[in-house]
Amino acid sequence: xxxxxxxxxxxxxxxxxxxxxxxxxxxxxxxxxxxxxxxxxxxxxxxxxxxxxxxxxxxxxxxxxxxxxxxxxxxxxxxxxxxxxxxxxxxxxxxxxxxxxxxxxxxxxxxxxxxxxxxxxxxxxxxxxxxxxxxxxxxxxxxxxxxxxxxxxxxxxxxxxxxxxxxxxxxxxxxxxxxxxxxxxxxxxxxxxxxxxxxxxxxxxxxxxxxxxxxxxxxxxxxxxxxxxxxxxxxxxxxxxxxxxxxxxxxxxxxxxxxxxxxxxxxxxxxxxxxxxxxxxxxxxxxxxxxxxxxxxxxxxxxxxxxxxxxxxxxxxxxxxxxxxxxxxxxxxxxxxxxxxxxxxxxxxxxxxxxxxxxxxxxxxxxxxxxxxxxxxxxxxxxxxxxxxxxxxxxxxxxxxxxxxxxxxxxxxxxxxxxxxxxxxxxxxxxxxxxxxxxxxxxxxxxxxxxxxxxxxxxxxxxxxxxxxxxxxxxxxxxxxxxxxxxxxxxxxxxxxxxxx
Amino acid sequence: xxxxxxxxxxxxxxxxxxxxxxxxxxxxxxxxxxxxxxxxxxxxxxxxxxxxxxxxxxxxxxxxxxxxxxxxxxxxxxxxxxxxxxxxxxxxxxxxxxxxxxxxxxxxxxxxxxxxxxxxxxxxxxxxxxxxxxxxxxxxxxxxxxxxxxxxxxxxxxxxxxxxxxxxxxxxxxxxxxxxxxxxxxxxxxxxxxxxxxxxxxxxxxxxxxxxxxxxxxxxxxxxxxxxxxxxxxxxxxxx
Numbered sequence: 001x002x003x004x005x006x007x008x009x010x011x012x013x014x015x016x017x018x019x020x021x022x023x024x025x026x027x028x029x030x031x032x033x034x035x036x037x038x039x040x041x042x043x044x045x046x047x048x049x050x051x052x053x054x055x056x057x058x059x060x061x062x063x064x065x066x067x068x069x070x071x072x073x074x075x076x077x078x079x080x081x082x083x084x085x086x087x088x089x090x091x092x093x094x095x096x097x098x099x100x101x102x103x104x105x106x107x108x109x110x111x112x113x114x115x116x117x118x119x120x121x122x123x124x125x126x127x128x129x130x131x132x133x134x135x136x137x138x139x140x141x142x143x144x145x146x147x148x149x150x151x152x153x154x155x156x157x158x159x160x161x162x163x164x165x166x167x168x169x170x171x172x173x174x175x176x177x178x179x180x181x182x183x184x185x186x187x188x189x190x191x192x193x194x195x196x197x198x199x200x201x202x203x204x205x206x207x208x209x210x211x212x213x214x215x216x217x218x219x220x221x222x223x224x225x226x227x228x229x230x231x232x233x234x235x236x237x238x239x240x241x242x243x244x245x246x247x248x249x250x251x252x253x254x255x256x257x258x259x260x261x262x263x264x265x266x267x268x269x270x271x272x273x274x275x276x277x278x279x280x281x282x283x284x285x286x287x288x289x290x291x292x293x294x295x296x297x298x299x300x301x302x303x304x305x306x307x308x309x310x311x312x313x314x315x316x317x318x319x320x321x322x323x324x325x326x327x328x329x330x331x332x333x334x335x336x337x338x339x340x341x342x343x344x345x346x347x348x349x350x351x352x353x354x355x356x357x358x359x360x361x362x363x364x365x366x367x368x369x370x371x372x373x374x375x376x377x378x379x380x381x382x383x384x385x386x387x388x389x390x391x392x393x394x395x396x397x398x399x400x401x402x403x404x405x406x407x408x409x410x411x412x413x414x415x416x417x418x419x420x421x422x423x424x425x426x427x428x429x430x431x432x433x434x435x436x437x438x439x440x441x442x443x444x445x446x447x448x449x450x451x452x453x454x455x456x457x458x459x460x461x462x463x464x465x466x467x468x469x470x471x472x473x474x475x476x477x478x479x480x481x482x483x484x485x486x487x488x489x490x491x492x493x494x495x496x497x498x499x500x501x
Numbered sequence: 502x503x504x505x506x507x508x509x510x511x512x513x514x515x516x517x518x519x520x521x522x523x524x525x526x527x528x529x530x531x532x533x534x535x536x537x538x539x540x541x542x543x544x545x546x547x548x549x550x551x552x553x554x555x556x557x558x559x560x561x562x563x564x565x566x567x568x569x570x571x572x573x574x575x576x577x578x579x580x581x582x583x584x585x586x587x588x589x590x591x592x593x594x595x596x597x598x599x600x601x602x603x604x605x606x607x608x609x610x611x612x613x614x615x616x617x618x619x620x621x622x623x624x625x626x627x628x629x630x631x632x633x634x635x636x637x638x639x640x641x642x643x644x645x646x647x648x649x650x651x652x653x654x655x656x657x658x659x660x661x662x663x664x665x666x667x668x669x670x671x672x673x674x675x676x677x678x679x680x681x682x683x684x685x686x687x688x689x690x691x692x693x694x695x696x697x698x699x700x701x702x703x704x705x706x707x708x709x710x711x712x713x714x715x716x717x718x719x720x721x722x723x724x725x726x727x728x729x730x731x732x733x734x735x736x737x738x739x740x741x
Binding site for chain 1: 512513516520535536539540541542554555558559560561573574577578580593596597599612615616618619620621623639640642643666668669731732733734735736737738739740741
């Protein structure tokens with residue numbers, strides 16, 4: 001071995017008594033960890049290639065495999081953790097920027113876990129959602145601030161365009177290219193069945209998926225990949241992506257190796273060419289410029305679709321959102337620093353941005369203070385992990401939530417954090433046909449529908465418990481929340497009282 | 502042919518009039534109305550006066566002739582069609598353009614042709630008759646950008662930092678260009694006869710649009726700039 005050697009992070013433990021040498025693990029692993037030793041008639045493995053995606057573990061018919069964290073350790077040092085030291089080695093070996101996938105894994109505060117939800121006792125009795133109607137539908141878009149009447153005195157019922165969702169959860173942006181055709185199809189099928197929306201991300205919309213347009217948000221990002229008039233008209237809404245929670249302030253590069261076949265055609269760039277999304281939109285340097293893009297999209301779609309502006313949660317997010325709310329946008333998405341990604345520089349992912357909980361509370365409060373909360377709907381994303389997180393987000397001021405990591409987990413993702421390799425054994429973050437076909441879109445959409453149906457039940461249980469029968473009555477209802485173990489300042493920003501108050 | 506008198510109309514009303522039946526329009530008295538013909542197809546449009554920002558944004562397949570200058574973001578994310586400007590244009594013309602043609606008689610501002618793309622036979626073309634500002638063809642991923650440097654009166658044919666981040670397509674600048682600084686990841690060289698042949702069709706069209714003799718244009722050598730790699734970020738990362 002050499003100075004460049006880094007001991008493998010995981011060990012593949014094979015129970016030789018159980019292993020039947022059926023070679024399923026070998027067939028399932030695109031990382032080529034497992035191999036069959038013909039001479040000795042046994043399975044071998046190369047731990048150094050293992051990413052701990054659990055594919056072989058899940059498919060071993062003899063339950064002979066497990067993956068464990070290696071216990072080969074460096075000398076313990078509270079300042080220089082093994083991870084930090086290994087990152088130095090990797091950079092010294094290669095000269096490269098560290099590249100990671102999925103969301104920030106650092107042990108930073110998760111405010112959702114420090115917020116508790118109220119329930120009714122004795123007075124204002126709780127409601128049984130199994131017997132009584134509970135409304136989980138929400139409408140996203142600009143709401144008029146006062147009742148308007150026409151010249152003859154009748155109510156003016158003309159509203160700006162609205163998105164109707166059967167429940168306040170949507171699938172967040174993931175581009176075709178970063179995830180597979182079958183993953184996109186699973187999301188599109190599930191969104192259609194559920195009466196919610198999925199999001200194309202910035203890679204354009206495959207021609208096969210135009211038929212799901214009513215349940216599609218089409219995204220316009222700085223690279224403008226796959227953007228043309230028919231694409232804009234195909235979706236239910238148009239999302240301008242300014243930033244993303246996993247990598248605020250920087251652009252994206254889908255490497256040329258992933259720009260093949262349909263992806264190249266959908267993005268309208270040559271095969272094998274890097275797909276570069278510049279850090280900024282080069283026509284946006286001010287709120288006025290943003291307004292220009294918003295209205296050029298509205299003009300191109302004849303004011304029939306709401307325009308969404310997505311930003312990452314960063315410092316001064318309240319002032320930023322206030323500007324966006326005045327730009328003509330119908331919906332603002334705020335993406336917290338724990339949001340996932342198909343690839344982001346590790347340092348950016350782990351150190352840039354702020355938690356969605358604080359950002360959301362600050363934005364909702366600011367828009368209320370300025371009397372422009374009705375100008376926009378607010379959507380919160382960036383690691384909404386459960387129905388409880390969703391309910392807390394709504395009580396903090398969100399109209400709806402975006403989920404992506406949770407949706408991928410439903411499709412089989414095991415959070416191995418190696419999307420960037422393009423060798424996803426679960427058929428999600430890959431373009432290799434033999435891997436893509438492992439994800440059956442019908443089965444995948446069924447699992448997404450199961451997940452969302454379960455969350456909807458849970459949301460109704462929470463609502464019933466609070467004595468609330470319409471989700472819109474929970475929006476911004478911070479009296480329903482209490483903090484636990486939070487400082488005065490944190491409680492002030494969240495706009496909630498401490499438990500016991 | 503229908504005539505729209507735009508003098509007292511806002512952009513929304515102008516576009517509503519354009520969307521109505523009929524394909525041939527003249528807009529008279531245009532004065533800064535934005536988004537004209539955004540996303541439209543099947544129209545032939547002549548504009549007298551000065552259109553505002555984002556003229557022909559997402560243009561799908563329409564022909565627009567402007568008999569004056571135009572402002573910023575002409576042909577933003579344009580897909581098909583042709584925009585002919587008998588004057589100068591502002592900044593960020595043809596941003597992320599993926600097809601069609603933008604022919605300008607005069608000069609262009611900053612960031613012309615930024616992030617132009619191409620796919621197989623769908624090749625966007627931008628020809629600027631005069632000079633271009635800084636950041637010409639930044640992030641260019643495909644298509645053809647030609648700057649002719651006519652009537653430049655001693656000004657440089659392009660401003661600073663042309664071709665930054667370029668990773669596809671071709672740029673042609675008329676003249677020697679020895680004094681222009683290009684980034685490391687592109688190669689600038691004298692265009693060979695076969696390369697000039699590639700753009701001859703566009704140049705003849707341009708010459709007939711604006712009444713220039715093509716032989717005079719081709720009497721000077723052209724510099725062609727191409728990227729060295731279509732995957733400039735390949736070696737930049739290490740998996741973590």
